[in-house]
Amino acid sequence: MIKARYIPIAAAAALGVAALLLPVWIGWSWSWQRTLSEERGELNRVGAQVAYQGHAILRQAAETLRYFQQLRLPPCSDAHIARMRASTIGTRMVDEIGYYRDGRLACNTWGRVGETVMLEAAFTLVEPNLQLRAASFSLASPAARMIGLYSRGHYVYIEPGRFVDVPLEGDVQVAVFSVAGDPIVGRNEPDWAAARRVAGGARAHDDQRLFSALTDRDFKIVVSTPMARVQARLRHERLALLPLSLLAWALALAAIATWLGRRLSQVGELRTALVRGDLAVHYQPIVELHTGRCRGAEALVRWRHPSGRWIAPDEFIPLAERHGMAGRITRHVLRTVLADMGAMLRADAQLHIALNLSPQDMRDGVALDTLSATLAGTGVACRQIWLEATERGFMDVDAARLAMARARQRGHVVAIDDFGTGYSSLSYLQALPLDVLKIDKSFVDKIGTDSASSTVINHIIEMARSLRLMMVAEGIETQEQADWLRRHEVVLGQGWLFARAMPAQDFIAFLREREYAGLQPEAALSGG
Numbered sequence: 020m021i022k023a024r025y026i027p028i029a030a031a032a033a034l035g036v037a038a039l040l041l042p043v044w045i046g047w048s049w050s051w052q053r054t055l056s057e058e059r060g061e062l063n064r065v066g067a068q069v070a071y072q073g074h075a076i077l078r079q080a081a082e083t084l085r086y087f088q089q090l091r092l093p094p095c096s097d098a099h100i101a102r103m104r105a106s107t108i109g110t111r112m113v114d115e116i117g118y119y120r121d122g123r124l125a126c127n128t129w130g131r132v133g134e135t136v137m138l139e140a141a142f143t144l145v146e147p148n149l150q151l152r153a154a155s156f157s158l159a160s161p162a163a164r165m166i167g168l169y170s171r172g173h174y175v176y177i178e179p180g181r182f183v184d185v186p187l188e189g190d191v192q193v194a195v196f197s198v199a200g201d202p203i204v205g206r207n208e209p210d211w212a213a214a215r216r217v218a219g220g221a222r223a224h225d226d227q228r229l230f231s232a233l234t235d236r237d238f239k240i241v242v243s244t245p246m247a248r249v250q251a252r253l254r255h256e257r258l259a260l261l262p263l264s265l266l267a268w269a270l271a272l273a274a275i276a277t278w279l280g281r282r283l284s285q286v287g288e289l290r291t292a293l294v295r296g297d298l299a300v301h302y303q304p305i306v307e308l309h310t311g312r313c314r315g316a317e318a319l320v321r322w323r324h325p326s327g328r329w330i331a332p333d334e335f336i337p338l339a340e341r342h343g344m345a346g347r348i349t350r351h352v353l354r355t356v357l358a359d360m361g362a363m364l365r366a367d368a369q370l371h372i373a374l375n376l377s378p379q380d381m382r383d384g385v386a387l388d389t390l391s392a393t394l395a396g397t398g399v400a401c402r403q404i405w406l407e408a409t410e411r412g413f414m415d416v417d418a419a420r421l422a423m424a425r426a427r428q429r430g431h432v433v434a435i436d437d438f439g440t441g442y443s444s445l446s447y448l449q450a451l452p453l454d455v456l457k458i459d460k461s462f463v464d465k466i467g468t469d470s471a472s473s474t475v476i477n478h479i480i481e482m483a484r485s486l487r488l489m490m491v492a493e494g495i496e497t498q499e500q501a502d503w504l505r506r507h508e509v510v511l512g513q514g515w516l517f518a519r520a521m522p523a524q525d526f527i528a529f530l531r532e533r534e535y536a537g538l539q540p541e542a543a544l545s546g547g
């Protein structure tokens with residue numbers, strides 16, 4: 020088993036590794052996402068340029084076709100052919116115009132023809148007020164393949180390359196489809212099958228290429244770049260990130276070192292405090308709720324830190340438990356209580372002091388032996404020393420039962436503290452040799468409120484009564500709470516309504532002052 024003192028070191032080592040790896044991991048995935056999004060941004064820009072170009076072509080083609088529809092000239096007359104030629108020369112994106120009759124090209128920009136032209140595929144492009152049918156044509160030679168846009172007898176031909184005539188990096192590929200998915204034109208020999216998959220919504224990158232797809236009214240445009248280019252950019256990005264990562268590492272390491280240093284020094288300081296006796300014990304009066312008389316006190320340890328600050332037990336007891344010092348603290352408190360209160364306890368046999376036992380005390384039973392040895396011959400009766408164990412102390416039920424049984428045999432009063440905040444149940448309580456049940460402050464706080472948990476205290480009181488346990492209510496702050504508890508036959512109580520925890524001398528003065536008068540609830544005294 021790992022020794023408790025090594026736990027913070029192991030935790031810090033694990034944290035250190037995590038702190039070193041975390042910035043690397045964050046930087047790694049952040050740079051990858053950033054590179055991807057930047058590359059995609061560039062591909063999107065290319066796609067948008069191609070779309071813009073395509074729409075400009077469609078617009079010019081549509082205007083040309085509309086012009087020839089309105090022209091009332093005999094088809095393939097000299098005047099008609101002359102207009103076709105003039106239009107071709109005067110329209111930047113139209114490369115040729117033709118007139119079709121009975122499925123044959125009758126004439127075009129260059130004169131009368133009368134030949135059959137191969138139609139590769141036809142698809143419809145949408146242009147308001149004009150239905151455009153586009154088709155690929157093979158003219159005399161395959162090299163002269165054109166995109167033709169048709170409307171009522173006339174075709175305008177466009178060089179396919181015009182659709183993708185945008186500035187491009189050498190290895191960027193473009194594939195243009197109609198919205199129906201027919202390929203129109205590509206640049207840099209795109210992988211049509213992959214581009215079609217991406218245009219249909221498939222994943223936007225594979226091992227080979229990163230894709231970006233754009234769909235608008237007339238086109239689906241897929242642009243891609245090789246993954247090798249993305250990787251090269253990523254390497255550059257990560258190199259630029261290196262100083263930042265190193266800085267993050269350095270900061271993380273410094274934070275861990277500071278934390279560890281503080282942690283280890285706090286453990287060391289606590290050890291020294293135990294040796295030097297810098298742990299003080301304060302006493303919080305426990306009063307009889309019916310009479311207001313003080314019947315005893317709970318001993319609460321405090322640490323006077325070298326900085327002058329008082330440290331509350333909630334802060335250092337868990338640390339002491341983790342580092343195996345809880346038993347030493349209990350022994351220190353025991354000795355201090357006997358030194359502080361021995362005379363008072365001998366003088367008043369009804370007076371008691373309640374001590375807190377740690378889970379470690381419950382397990383090893385050393386505290387009990389020390390207590391017996393310390394009490395021997397002092398004249399203080401065992402029943403004047405109450406022992407409080409929290410629910411955490413009952414984790415090992417058998418050890419706890421044994422420790423409590425031994426304590427009761429010797430005459431001590433045994434109490435369960437913070438009852439109801441953990442996992443205790445009636446059956447659990449039945450199994451333990453107990454005398455007193457301390458009702459936790461969290462339940463006392465609910466008295467007089469409408470909250471759903473305000474009734475829990477009734478069940479706790481019922482449970483304690485059925486087990487014949489004496490009850491002590493903790494954390495009483497208002498008169499209303501004290502009255503309610505009294506009406507419900509809770510015998511003893513402690514809380515700021517009566518007094519805060521205070522140094523031994525103050526508690527002795529407090530006891531003397533109220534010995535005969537009975538304690539009246541009043542505002543807090545000093546300490547805490």
Ligand SMILES: Nc1nc2c(ncn2[C@@H]2O[C@@H]3COP(=O)(O)O[C@H]4[C@@H](O)[C@H](n5cnc6c(=O)[nH]c(N)nc65)O[C@@H]4COP(=O)(O)O[C@H]3[C@H]2O)c(=O)[nH]1
Binds near residue numbers: 318319331493
């Ligand atoms: N807000 C409010 N608080 C009130 C009121 N009345 C009492 N308290 C506080 O409630 C705590 C009661 O002690 P606990 O439940 O045994 O809870 C104790 C106990 O579990 C532990 N502890 C204290 N001394 C020792 C010790 O010597 N050994 C061990 N193992 N644990 C100790 O530390 C816990 C906290 O102790 P403290 O800080 O002294 O806090 C004390 C006390 O000052 C009130 O009316 N209002």
